Amino acid sequence: MAMRFDVLLPLLVILVKVGVVLVALLTTVAYAVWLERKVVARIQSRWGPYRVGPHGLLQPVADGLKIFFKEDIVPSDVDRLVFWAAPFIAFTLALVSISVIPFGGSITISGHTIPFQITDLNVGLLFVLAVTSLGVYGVALAGWSSNSKYPLLGGLRSSAQMISYELSLGLGVVGVVMLAGSLSLREIVERQSGLWNVFVQPVGFLLYFTAAIAETNRIPFDLPEGESELVAGFHTEYSSFKFAMFFMAEYANIVTVSCLATLLFFGGWLGPVFGPPTLRALLPVCWFCLKVFCFLFLYIWIRGTLPRFRYDQLMAFGWKFLLPVGLLNVLVTSLIVAWRST
């Protein structure tokens, strides 16, 4: 019986961790939407949501309930299987990539050391990039299966955009990987205990952040859903919970990308730690959340202040500026790393 308990305990720990992370992620997603509406409203000299709860704090709950009770409209002649699968693909992939993100060090409960991370892959960084690279299917298939011209154009645009900017995203993080000598997110963070990577790799950070905005289809790179030309892009024909899934996937991706930026360039959970052991274990998680919040705010700030690119400008910027700069950054970093190690 005792042995069985030993087998069950790790399983239970993993289930609890998955549950906590999922709930935290979905709550963050819901309140990121609220934050966005509030901040953008203030940027535009409005108040934003104010009626539901104090300062509109219950607005996400109201929105969530409303969207699930909406009529689910499926246009005629859609490719039913793919039309259904696309939002699930987008949503699932958005949730999967959070599984390798470390939120803090580890906590010791009655002799068991539990790291603040669902699973520690030694290629964690590449895992996130792989899942992100699959994310394009949700958008592309949604556009194709809707059997309508605006979604198709939006889907095509977004596929092209995501393929183009994935390269710059990858090149932006290569420098960090070379400095850390590891692809494990935990090791990359621990290497930054002296100096955050953003000071060593400023070009890499700018590349990563620019490409990340494009990967998550946000302003100023939100061409796939540019409403003035494509109605709403790939999700024009979607309604009710299928639309909600795309919506949540987009914000979950923003959270993941912000987490990754924090881990790779801003020292992850590192920060001043003091007090009793429990506080010592929990403070890093607070630092991590604070840094991620700053990135979310930055995202919203950019959305509220920058105009949208034109499509040819977007492509030219990706291929003719970001990519060469990324290659140059990799070249210079590798030369410095090689020079140091001799």
Place this chain on the structure above:
Amino acid sequence: MAPLFYILATVAILAALCLVLQRTPVYSALSLIVVLCSLAVIYLLLGAEFLAVIQVIIYAGAIMVLFVLVIMLLNARQETPTDRSRLARWLGAPLLLAFLGEVLFAVWQHFPPETGPAATALVGRPRAIGELLFRNYVLPFEVTSILILVAVLGAVVLAKKRL
């Protein structure tokens, strides 16, 4: 790990069959993605984490995206069977059987695999792969990259009417 392997292997084989028997191009492409992803998870089970992730990034995330994009652009709906190739009809089945027999024979010969997953665990590490690629096999690697460069140039010349 064994039951997980059999589940994934079944998924991969079913998806592969779906890929071949399917008449709608998009479904075929999606089945191929399922095959590639289940293979990636099998690599993961063998301890080759790097290979697994690279498999997803390169094949499922890059090459198949282009396939899906082309299918979307051509808006290919359903394929209609043609009676053009008699050769394929008469030679297809025997060749298929011969190939299957060959594969089965090869698997049968090595059936109880003598090397455990512990031996392959080190091979999957990025450092080990990098050393193999850039020390032992550096010439084939560079030749391949030149080949790809030539192919890219060829594609540009063919596609662009005036340079």
